[in-house]
Amino acid sequence: MQRLSEEDHARVSAAIAAAEASSDGEIVAVVTDLSDPYHDVALHWAVLALIAVLAWAAACPACLTWWRDAFVGGWSTEPTIRELLTFLMILAVLKFTAVLLILKYMPLRLALTPGGTKTRRVRRRAISIFKAGAERRTIGRTGILIYLSMGERRAEIVADDAIVNVTTPETWGEAMAALLVEVKEGRMADGMIAAIEQVGTVLAEHFPRSAADTNEIPDKLIEL
Secondary structure (H helix, E strand, O other): OOOEEEEEEEHHHHHHHHHHHHOOOOOEEEEEEOOOOOHHOOOOOOOHHHHHHHHHHHOHHHHHHHHHHHOOOOOOOOOOOHHHHHHHHHHHHHHHHHHHHOOOOOOHHHOOOOHHHHHHHHHHHHHHHHHOOOOOOOOOOEEEEEEOOOOEEEEEEOHHHHHHHOOOOHHHHHHHHHHHHHHHOOOOOHHHHHHHHHHHHEEEEEEEEOOOOOOOOOOEEEEE
């Protein structure tokens, strides 16, 4: 992932402070390389390759015999069932292992991961981070997380109870759009700043800053 410079961190921190200056809300901004390693996806594709080998052998037993003869040189006697099944097992295990090794290449693994799976994993990780770092950590339950996962090219906004009660998921559409437009152009910091400004506008509308407001969560961008 493209790492953000100290200047970028300072700019995002300043944007958070500015957005919070007009509301009781507390904004947490997090950027990560990847929300999940997707080991299960690699395993599923490897199992599929193994099943494909078995299906191929079942559909064309003569092909299995031909390949077995090709490997042993073609000079052996008619193979027994035991020999054919042993060859089939070795071939299936080799295919299984090869696919697992190939899918260690993360860009390919991500490309073979269904979009819905990536969306769910990013959402799950965002909620987990929010629960650990922002949920119910403010007196008024006004914490909100802006989460960007670069590997999956997805973002999430997760809000505390008080914010959820007065907003809908559609409320954050402009913030998400502002974030992703900049990120697609390689400007992560600009995207986070744009989203923070949009979120700050919503927070100021519903939770204008009170005299008793304090800064309950540090104003900084977190890179995981």
